[in-house]
Amino acid sequence: MSSFTPNRALLNPKFEGYKLEVISQEDCVTRFGLQYRPTQVANSGRSPLSFKEVQSRITHNHLAMANDSGRCLYVDSEHRVILVDLTNDSHTPSFNVVYELATSINSPETEQFHREYPSAVFLDARTAFVADGQGSLYILALPEEGIANLLGCFELSDSAQTPRSSPIPFRIHCVAKTSDTEAVATLSSRFYGQADPEASETHWAKNHTAQFDVWVARFSLPFTVQADDPAPLDIIWRRRGQDVPIFMEYDNSRKCYLLAGSSVYHEIDHPAPPSYEPSPDEIAPIPRANEKLDAEAPRIPPYSWTQTSDSVTVAFPLPAITPTSNIKVTFSQKTLTVHIQGASQIEGVPLPHYSATQLWDGIQTSTSFWTWDREGGHSFGLLTLHLDKQSEGTRWVHVFASAGTSGGEEDVPETLDPSELHLIRESLEKYTEALQSGEDMSGLGLGRGAPSLAQGEVDEEVDSSIGRVAFLTWVGEDGRSPMWSSGFGDSACSVLSIDLPGSGAGASMVVKNGIDGALFALDEAQTIGSLPTWTHIATFSALAFVLASKRDTRFTYHVSSKAALAFENGSKDRGGNVYIYRGGRPGQTWAKQSVLKVGDGSAGSLLGVGTFQTAQGHTIVCLCENELVVMYNIF
8 A cells, every 4th residue: 555645736847957056154054163072983792783783873863853942962972961052042052961871881791782872852842861872761851051850760671682681772763742641752672582591692693683673661741750770661562673763753643653664563473474485387497508498578668759848749559551541549638549440469569559548738639640650561660649738848757647557557758869769660670570589678779768857867776776665664552553554564665855853743754756755744633543644745856866966975854845955974084065955836947956064074974963943944953073063044
């Protein structure tokens, strides 16, 4: 079941590109040296990190930002919690050490696990949940000034994983109030397998395929100051998947949790998928010398097409012996009918058959026409339709409105070069010869299948790698799957961007749609049992295309429909940039793009980002290894 259906009215086929809007670096960007410096260094355990763990650590945001507030915090290299306050009018942030986390002593038990980076989230501007990355969670009350008050200290442990009950390192993703008397926090940790007291201390950790647990812990409100000794977390439920979640949210309107990651998160007792063993008929034989194996030839497209600013040309291959009287073509302003009567189909070449099929856009019936071109000695002729557009300048994405949809017409890419049309007949001759001889079927000259917008600039391998595949798993408050969630976990989308921390409540994602980025927002439920619906509210045209050109991107976020931001990582000697792509209205040919330098060479790598809003606009906060970079009122 697909939850992300784009609204065609919000797509912009006329879009040409982005134009640079210069933002003054001197007026908007201010740098502040850090006395308390964060770090990317984390002590590793004895087992190697999996690829997905490495990927997750690269995109880990070290800066926690409070919604609707100019407060943020991070944990420095000495395990001190640093509160940064940007709410004063002087535009000069204050840095205060509000708490010092306990530092654990390395032991054979603790070295079994990989420590996580410290992580933190705000419940509100005065309350923060801080995970030290070693298995402990601290709840801090943050006053206007001075040291934070410790409201509680908790540990995550699992005797099935840890033979000596050592805490499990975890990361905190989000925290939310479920009622006036209760709050919940979502956590993730690596699953190290079942502990075996008879095995060596790290044998079971080294020989286990990486899996990841999602935990939800419950806390009573108001918080009461507890004893100094850490208390065990009150775990409501726990699930397991194959990757670290991209993000997690609590949907208060549905009383459900949303988990987004590159795998579905199942209940712990969910049976493992059975291993697949191919049948003898499914095993491909290995060809021997001078042996020809039957192979299914690639399917030829039913037609080829191209367009100009005011017309669309569609070419159908037909057997050359087809008489003109057998060709029936009818135009209407919105539909097309093509019937071929009494013609015999040549192997592998389909005959067109369209009955009042909806076109992608309207045409002028009085000036549209068709021609039938056949030559003696050839097996194929060309039935060519010349369609005049009703809306001159509108670029058609497909010939037919239902192309590429479930149960609709086949998705046929536009032919790049109109001059290729005259080669179709010759290509079809080669095609039929290749069917008989078994030759390679590539290079038929029917078009390379690339949108004309990206002519000469498409790298399919690079473009396909843009975005992260995300499955959506819905979990009820009791840890079970809601009755309505059946099938939701089986569909996936490619996520280009998620909400920039601090930009506000609510879940939204920019989902890859061709070369565009379609912004979908999760609707608020009218009743608790309502199905979750994602509404397409805006489009960042060609966003996937421009992101494919970036090679050092660390974070991609968006702020509602205002802008999508791509942050470069930067390095010790070279500062990174932030690329800002503004959202545009449907029908706009161009949109605005801005570039600002985050690091100046001495700032170090970018570690975290966030935003807060003032009356003058959105301010972006960038945490680097050596500097805090503040970009005031960017949009």
